[in-house]
Structures are given as structure tokens and as C-alpha cells.
Amino acid sequence: MSTSIIITVVSDDHPGIVEALSEVIAEHGGNWAESSMMSLAGKFAGILLVKLPGENAEAFFVALKALESTGMQIVAQLSDATPASDLAHEYSIELVGQDRPGIVREITGVLANFDVNVQELETTVQSASMSGESLFKAHAQIFIPTGADMDKLQDELENLANELMVDIELKM
Numbered sequence: 001m002s003t004s005i006i007i008t009v010v011s012d013d014h015p016g017i018v019e020a021l022s023e024v025i026a027e028h029g030g031n032w033a034e035s036s037m038m039s040l041a042g043k044f045a046g047i048l049l050v051k052l053p054g055e056n057a058e059a060f061f062v063a064l065k066a067l068e069s070t071g072m073q074i075v076a077q078l079s080d081a082t083p084a085s086d087l088a089h090e091y092s093i094e095l096v097g098q099d100r101p102g103i104v105r106e107i108t109g110v111l112a113n114f115d116v117n118v119q120e121l122e123t124t125v126q127s128a129s130m131s132g133e134s135l136f137k138a139h140a141q142i143f144i145p146t147g148a149d150m151d152k153l154q155d156e157l158e159n160l161a162n163e164l165m166v167d168i169e170l171k172m
Contacts, residue, residue, distance in 0.1 A: 003054040004033075004079045006047070007064070011072040013044040020067055021048070028060040029053050036120075049079075088117065088143035089172065093157075097166025099125050099134035106164060107138070110156050117143040136166070 011017055018037065025032055030052030037046030052060060057078065064074050095107065104123065111118060120141040128135040144153070154170060161168040 001054045002051045003057050005030075005050045005052065005057065005060070005076055006079050007050060007074060007076045008047045009044070009072050009074050010046075011044045011070075013039045013042055017044050017072065018046075020070065020072075021046075024060070024063045024067065025050050025052070028056040028063065030056070030060065088145050090119075091142050091144055092171050093138070093140040093142060094169045094171070095136070095138040095140075095166055097136055097161075097164060098128075099136035100164075103136055103164060103166065104138070106160055107140075107157075107168070110153075110160055111142065113156070114148045114153050115145050116148070116153075119143060 007021070009017070009021065022032060030050045033049040033051050035046060035048035037044070037048070039045075050060075061076055064076050068074055093107070095103070097103070104121075108118065118140055121138065122140075123136065123138045125134050125136050127133070144150070157168050157170060
């Protein structure tokens with residue numbers, strides 16, 4: 001039986017991190033299923049889903065622990081959770097506006113009030129082309145429960161967009 005393991009890793013950024021992880025996965029008969037990794041402020045940060053035979057899980061955890069001697073901080077957890085259910089619909093949110101503290105907190109506060117599950121969130125801050133001011137951009141994949149009041153959610157997102165002076169687009 002296949003076992004799903006979620007791994008997060010943080011390390012000083014240097015060549016060979018992904019290779020070391022992939023070697024341990026392959027040595028234990030695992031499959032690198034999904035991942036998101038990047039370098040941020042001189043650090044490497046990543047999260048990945050590994051599927052491997054259940055009988056190899058214990059040895060796999062030991063091998064991951066051994067990688068910590070190379071300077072990696074690794075957290076690995078078994079997952080038996082099923083993906084998002086049929087009780088929710090997938091949407092995306094695009095947000096663009098002048099950067100300021102609290103944007104993510106404000107938007108996720110509205111989403112939490114409607115029991116929306118944030119599946120993926122990507123954000124960047126970059127220089128605006130004309131003004132040179134900091135421009136905040138966010139993209140989120142979310143699951144909205146089937147029974148959610150979509151009109152009210154849309155209204156609250158529009159009110160928030162006006163308050164924050166950002167553009168927010170909710171797309172199915």
C-alpha cells in the first residue's frame with residue numbers, strides 16, 4: 001500500500017539540496033509527486049508530497065533525519081487525508097495593488113468567515129513600472145463550500161478591495 005508523506009525543508013541555499021532529497025526518495029522506492037520550492041532571502045524553502053510503499057516509511061524518516069546533518073531543517077509527516085471533497089468548488093483569486101502591511105491578513109480574514117480553504121497562495125512584491133512604488137500581487141487557489149453565499153462573499157471581497165485600494169478578482 002502506498003503512503004503519502006508531506007515534507008517541508010528549509011536550508012541555506014546551495015546546490016545539491018533537491019538532488020539529496022531526490023536520492024533519499026529514490027532509495028526508498030518513493031515517487032516525487034508534487035512540490036513547490038524556491039530561494040528566498042538566501043534560504044531554500046520547499047514543500048513536497050512523496051508517495052512510497054508503506055513498509056519503507058520508517059526507514060525513509062530515518063534517512064531524512066540524517067540529511068539534517070547537512071544543515072537542512074526537515075519536517076516530515078504521514079498524510080492519510082483525502083483531497084478536497086465534492087462539498088466545495090475550486091476558485092482562484094487574483095489581487096493586485098499598492099503594497100502595505102496586512103493585505104494577506106485582511107483577505108484571508110474574509111475567506112475564513114465563509115469557511116473557504118486556501119489550497120495555494122503565491123505572493124510577490126515588485127516595483128510598479130510607472131511610479132516605482134511597491135506593487136503587491138497575489139494568486140490563490142481556494143475551495144469554497146457548496147453552501148456558501150457567493151453574493152455575500154463577492155460583496156465582502158469588493159468592499160475589502162475598495163478599502164485596501166486593490167483589485168481583487170474571484171474566478172471559477
